[in-house]
Each structure stands twice: as structure tokens, then as C-alpha cells.
Amino acid sequence: MGFVWILAAVVVVGVMVGGSYGFPEEDLVVKLPGQPEVKFRQYAGYVDVDLKAGRSLFYYFVEAENDPDHKPLTLWLNGGPGCSSIGGGAFTELGPFFPRGDGRSLRRNSKSWNKASNLLFVESPAGVGWSYSNTSSDYTCGDMSTAMDMHMFMMEWYKKFPTFKTRALFLTGESYAGHYIPQLAVALLDHNEHSKEFKFNIKGVAIGNPLLRLDRDTPAPYEFFWSHGMISDEIGLAIMNECDFEDYTFASPHNVSRACNDAISEANEIVGEYINNYDVILDVCYPSIVEQELRLRKMATKISVGVDVCMSYERRFYFNLPEVQKALHANRTHLPYSWSMCSGVLDYNQTDGNIDILPLLKRIIQNQIPVWIFSGDQDSVVPLIGSRTLVRELAHDMHFKITVPYGAWFHRGQVGGWQTEYGNLLTFATVRGAAHMVPYAQPSRALHLFSNFVGGRRLPNTTRPSIDE
Ligand SMILES: *[C@@H]1O[C@H](CO)[C@@H](O)[C@H](O)[C@H]1NC(C)=O
Ligand SMILES: *[C@@H]1O[C@H](CO)[C@@H](O)[C@H](O)[C@H]1NC(C)=O
Ligand SMILES: *[C@@H]1O[C@H](CO)[C@@H](O)[C@H](O)[C@H]1NC(C)=O
Ligand SMILES: *[C@@H]1O[C@H](CO)[C@@H](O)[C@H](O)[C@H]1NC(C)=O
Ligand SMILES: *[C@@H]1O[C@H](CO)[C@@H](O)[C@H](O)[C@H]1NC(C)=O
Numbered sequence: 144m145g146f147v148w149i150l151a152a153v154v155v156v157g158v159m160v161g162g163s164y165g166f167p168e169e170d171l172v173v174k175l176p177g178q179p180e181v182k183f184r185q186y187a188g189y190v191d192v193d194l195k196a197g198r199s200l201f202y203y204f205v206e207a208e209n210d211p212d213h214k215p216l217t218l219w220l221n222g223g224p225g226c227s228s229i230g231g232g233a234f235t236e237l238g239p240f241f242p243r244g245d246g247r248s249l250r251r252n253s254k255s256w257n258k259a260s261n262l263l264f265v266e267s268p269a270g271v272g273w274s275y276s277n278t279s280s281d282y283t284c285g286d287m288s289t290a291m292d293m294h295m296f297m298m299e300w301y302k303k304f305p306t307f308k309t310r311a312l313f314l315t316g317e318s319y320a321g322h323y324i325p326q327l328a329v330a331l332l333d334h335n336e337h338s339k340e341f342k343f344n345i346k347g348v349a350i351g352n353p354l355l356r357l358d359r360d361t362p363a364p365y366e367f368f369w370s371h372g373m374i375s376d377e378i379g380l381a382i383m384n385e386c387d388f389e390d391y392t393f394a395s396p397h398n399v400s401r402a403c404n405d406a407i408s409e410a411n412e413i414v415g416e417y418i419n420n421y422d423v424i425l426d427v428c429y430p431s432i433v434e435q436e437l438r439l440r441k442m443a444t445k446i447s448v449g450v451d452v453c454m455s456y457e458r459r460f461y462f463n464l465p466e467v468q469k470a471l472h473a474n475r476t477h478l479p480y481s482w483s484m485c486s487g488v489l490d491y492n493q494t495d496g497n498i499d500i501l502p503l504l505k506r507i508i509q510n511q512i513p514v515w516i517f518s519g520d521q522d523s524v525v526p527l528i529g530s531r532t533l534v535r536e537l538a539h540d541m542h543f544k545i546t547v548p549y550g551a552w553f554h555r556g557q558v559g560g561w562q563t564e565y566g567n568l569l570t571f572a573t574v575r576g577a578a579h580m581v582p583y584a585q586p587s588r589a590l591h592l593f594s595n596f597v598g599g600r601r602l603p604n605t606t607r608p609s610i611d612e
Contacts (some may be wrong), residue, residue: 177248197277215311222319244444246460254586283490321353324505363529393496423576519577538565552602
């Protein structure tokens with residue numbers, strides 16, 4: 144009798160640990176307005192990172208579509224600095240839902256990354272999206288405080304979702320997350336070195352079109368403009384001759400000569416406003432038209448190369464609906480400003496943009512953690528030209544040999560992009576036809592890349608059928 148009771152107790156405890164019983168019921172998102180039915184669960188809410196200051200970060204968590212108990216956890220951060228991971232990553236790039244053209248409902252993203260992993264999106268730092276602080280001076284912040292808050296966030300989030308504490312953790316993001324993610328990874332590695340108890344189980348780092356080091360990442364847009372016929376030979380040459388990007392600074396006036404600044408301004412003027420710098424192939428959305436249509440309850444969708452280029456306006460409309468904020472448990476303190484993709488309250492340290500991220504990537508790789516740098520090849524903001532050079536320089540610095548020779552990778556019998564790998568740990572991969580926001584314009588290729596990354600596999604460098612057959 145006693146034995147049976149103990150057995151029953153063990154079974155109950157087993158279910159509680161393995162299943163979702165540890166998850167915070169109050170954070171469960173039952174259903175978002177206009178959301179299609181799904182089988183997986185979503186959670187959203189606040190994690191306080193500093194009770195004294197009243198600083199709290201907002202998160203959105205989506206379980207993997209199938210078998211979430213055996214899938215890893217992936218953290219995704221957007222960049223800026225100061226832009227929303229939920230508005231960006233979760234609802235227009237790699238999450239399970241995108242806003243519909245009416246700005247009042249959602250559609251399924253059939254290429255959501257939750258096919259391969261559980262997904263965690265965080266508004267970081269406080270002041271972004273629905274993350275806030277009751278101490279307004281907290282909005283003056285920078286890379287160091289952002290990484291420290293995210294470290295605290297992860298510790299506290301695990302208290303809400305204890306089954307994930309030991310689960311494989313992947314750290315991912317794009318753009319200025321080229322700073323956030325490596326700095327967070329190093330903070331977690333520092334934690335692991337000092338902690339006798341809990342250690343973060345980091346299994347990989349992947350960053351798309353990342354800002355890594357200004358001497359390479361700042362000239363790259365002008366090379367991209369010139370090679371895509373977006374600026375004249377004269378301006379291209381003027382930038383080449385007048386600009387010394389070695390001592391370029393993130394903050395304006397960038398510590399370059401007057402002639403260089405003039406040439407750069409002229410280049411930006413020629414490129415103009417009628418091009419999407421984040422994906423030079425896509426048409427642009429006209430805000431004045433789309434905003435009027437949303438108010439009139441019309442469909443604002445404008446499709447270009449298979450992509451709804453007005454999605455950012457539909458998203459802003461949707462996230463500012465009070466019923467959406469309520470369903471997400473967001474904006475609990477009634478913030479005195481509306482939701483926007485990039486923060487208007489942050490005063491982010493501009494000097495931190497100058498930080499060289501390569502030594503941090505080196506430290507991560509020295510811990511045997513794979514690092515993938517991927518690049519949407521239609522992005523002119525942080526183009527592949529800079530990233531590929533920096534990855535090669537890092538490989539050289541680490542005395543890494545080429546372990547996958549530069550060549551195409553394949554998806555569905557077509558070239559998904561090009562790749563190379565160094566020292567079995569450092570991968571550079573382009574995604575053909577992708578934007579700065581890689582999953583936005585190339586959802587299928589992006590999911591394929593991500594699935595291989597979290598699966599610990601290389602991208603396939605051969606295809607069937609062969610071109611000769
Ligand atoms: C911030 O202040 C509001 C209003 O006083 C309070 O409800 C909230 O709990 C505070 N937030 C934190 C994280 O302390
Ligand atoms: C500005 O550039 C000069 C060289 O042109 C360099 O000596 C100096 O350190 C740079 N200043 C900053 C703030 O990087
Ligand atoms: C928060 O809620 C208030 C209304 O209580 C609204 O005016 C404001 O726009 C909302 N802010 C955000 C960031 O969602
Ligand atoms: C920005 O951060 C750096 C450290 O990275 C610090 O030295 C500097 O004082 C900060 N600047 C401002 C304006 O806070
Ligand atoms: C594919 O990658 C492997 C290493 O994984 C390499 O040995 C082989 O040469 C590559 N094939 C091509 C066609 O690049």
C-alpha cells in the first residue's frame with residue numbers, strides 16, 4: 144500500500160517537472176485578438192530585474208510546435224539599439240504569427256522557428272517596447288547595463304520556467320544584437336566560471352547581419368551601394384579616397400574628415416527615401432496611404448516579391464490596440480507613450496557602438512561554443528561584405544583552418560546562400576535574397592538555416608538532383 148502511494152507520488156512529481164505545471168498560469172496567453180487556433184502555448188509577462196529601481200523586462204515565450212519538452216530554448220534579440228524583439232523577431236520575422244493586412248488580426252507564419260525550438264523574445268533594455276523602469280534615469284544606459292539586466296532576466300525567467308534551466312540554450316539575434324548577444328554570452332560564461340551551482344547550458348550563438356566592428360561594418364554600405372548601381376562612380380570614388388574608416392566613431396560626426404562626411408551625405412541623398420535600405424530589392428510601403436487604409440478597416444497589404452512590405456504599419460496598429468496589450472499582459476503600468484518599434488525614451492550610450500566585438504566572439508568559441516554569423520545578401524545597412532571579412536579575420540587570429548570550403552548551400556534543390564566554416568566552430572553563411580531581417584524576406588531558407596544550427600548540423604553543401612541529370 145505504502146509502496147503504491149510512493150510510486151504514485153513519483154509519477155505526479157515526474158509530470159510536474161517534465162510538463163508545464165511549473166509554468167506561470169498568470170502569464171499564459173489564452174488567445175490573442177484575431178489569432179488562428181494553434182496547439183502550442185504562448186506566455187507573456189514581466190520579469191523584474193531590479194525591484195528597488197522598479198525595473199522590469201517584458202517577454203514573450205512560444206513553445207515549440209511539436210514535442211516542446213525535447214526541443215531546445217532559443218533566445219532572440221533585435222537590435223537598434225532600442226528596438227523591439229517582440230515587434231521585430233516575434234511578429235514580423237520568425238515567430239508563429241504575423242499581423243494581417245487589416246491591422247486587427249493575425250495569420251500563421253508557416254516557417255516559424257518554433258518548428259525547431261522553443262522561442263523566447265525579450266524587450267531589452269528597459270525602455271524598449273513594454274519593458275520599463277520606474278526610475279527614469281535607468282533609460283540612460285548602454286551595453287554593459289543591458290547585458291547585466293539580461294543576465295538577471297535569464298536567472299529570474301528560469302524561476303518561472305524551471306524545466307528550461309538545464310535545457311540546451313541558443314543565443315540569437317540580429318543587427319545591434321551583434322553587441323547584445325556576444326556580451327550576454329560572455330556574462331553568462333563569467334557566471335558559469337564563478338557559480339558552483341547553476342550553469343547556463345549555452346550550445347550555440349547565431350547572429351544575423353550583426354554590427355561587430357566599425358572599421359569594416361561602416362564602409363560596407365557604400366561598397367554595397369556602389370556595386371548595386373545605387374550611387375555614381377564619382378561619389379563611390381570620393382568615399383574611397385576621402386574616408387578613413389579606421390578611426391570612425393559610432394556617434395555623429397563620426398571622427399572623419401569634412402570631405403568624407405560630405406561624400407557620405409551625398410551618397411545617402413542619391414540613394415534616397417524611396418528604397419528600403421534593409422532590403423534593396425523590395426518595393427516600399429507608403430505610410431500615408433497604409434495608415435489611412437488601416438483606419439478605414441481596409442486591407443493595407445502591399446505585396447512585393449512575395450513579401451507584405453506594409454507589415455510594420457500593420458504591426459504598430461495591432462500592438463496599440465488595448466485588447467492586444469491586455470491579452471499579452473503588457474503595459475501593466477499604463478506607460479505614458481504609445482507602442483513603437485524602436486524606443487523614443489532611451490538615451491543609449493553612443494560610445495558603446497565603437498566596441499570591438501571580435502574578442503568576445505573569440506572567448507565564446509574558446510569555450511567550444513559554435514558561432515554562426517549569417518547575412519541576408521540584399522541588406523545595405525550591415526551588408527555581408529563587412530561581416531565576411533571580420534569572420535575571416537577572426538578565424539585567422541584564432542589560427543583556424545577552413546573546415547568547409549567556401550561554396551553554395553542548398554535548400555529545396557536551389558542555392559540557399561553561400562557558406563564557409565573555420566575550425567569546426569565558426570560559420571559564415573549568406574542567405575540568398577534575404578533582407579537585414581533574414582527570415583522576413585526568405586522564411587523558408589531562414590528556417591532551414593536555423594534548424595541546422597540548433598540541430599548541430601552543417602548546412603548541406605550538395606543537392607539532388609544534380610544539374611547534369
Ligand atoms: C512601478 O510602479 C508601479 C506604480 O507604482 C507599480 O505598480 C509597479 O509594480 C512598479 N514596477 C516595479 C517593477 O516595481
Ligand atoms: C579620431 O581619429 C584620430 C585619427 O584620425 C585618432 O587619433 C583619434 O583617436 C580618433 N578619435 C576617436 C574618439 O576615436
Ligand atoms: C499603455 O497604455 C496606455 C493607456 O493605459 C496607452 O495610452 C499607451 O499608449 C500604452 N503604451 C504602450 C507602450 O503600449
Ligand atoms: C558610455 O559607456 C562608456 C563605457 O563603455 C563610458 O566610459 C562612458 O562614460 C559612457 N558615456 C556616457 C555618455 O554615459
Ligand atoms: C562539403 O563540405 C565538406 C565538409 O563538411 C567538404 O569536405 C566537401 O569538400 C564540401 N563539398 C563541396 C562541394 O564543397
